[in-house]
Amino acid sequence: MATPKATRRRRSPVSVPRTDAFDTALATVMRTGMTKADAVRLAVQFLASGLESAWSAGAVPDATVPHRMRVTVQRQDTPRPADQRE
Secondary structure, X not given: OOOOOOOOOOOOOOOOOOXXXXXXXXXXXXXXXXXXXXXXXHHHHHHHHHHHHHHHOOOOOOOOOXXXXXXXXXXXXXXXXXXXXX
């Protein structure tokens, strides 16, 4: 008798209520060329990384949300599009 194949359980998609503010924020992230799924995935990973960092540094108690978080961005030199004004 043949052994049944192991089946992988598909992860269910995450659903969130969409608001105008959410759509505006999503559109901002998608300006980078990401898909909606990639943008949401990156946002969750980004926030999780910040929370883990805050907790491990002892800045806030474990499993709590800080009142305020900040991001430090390193300047990167990227070519700018040519000025289209005549």
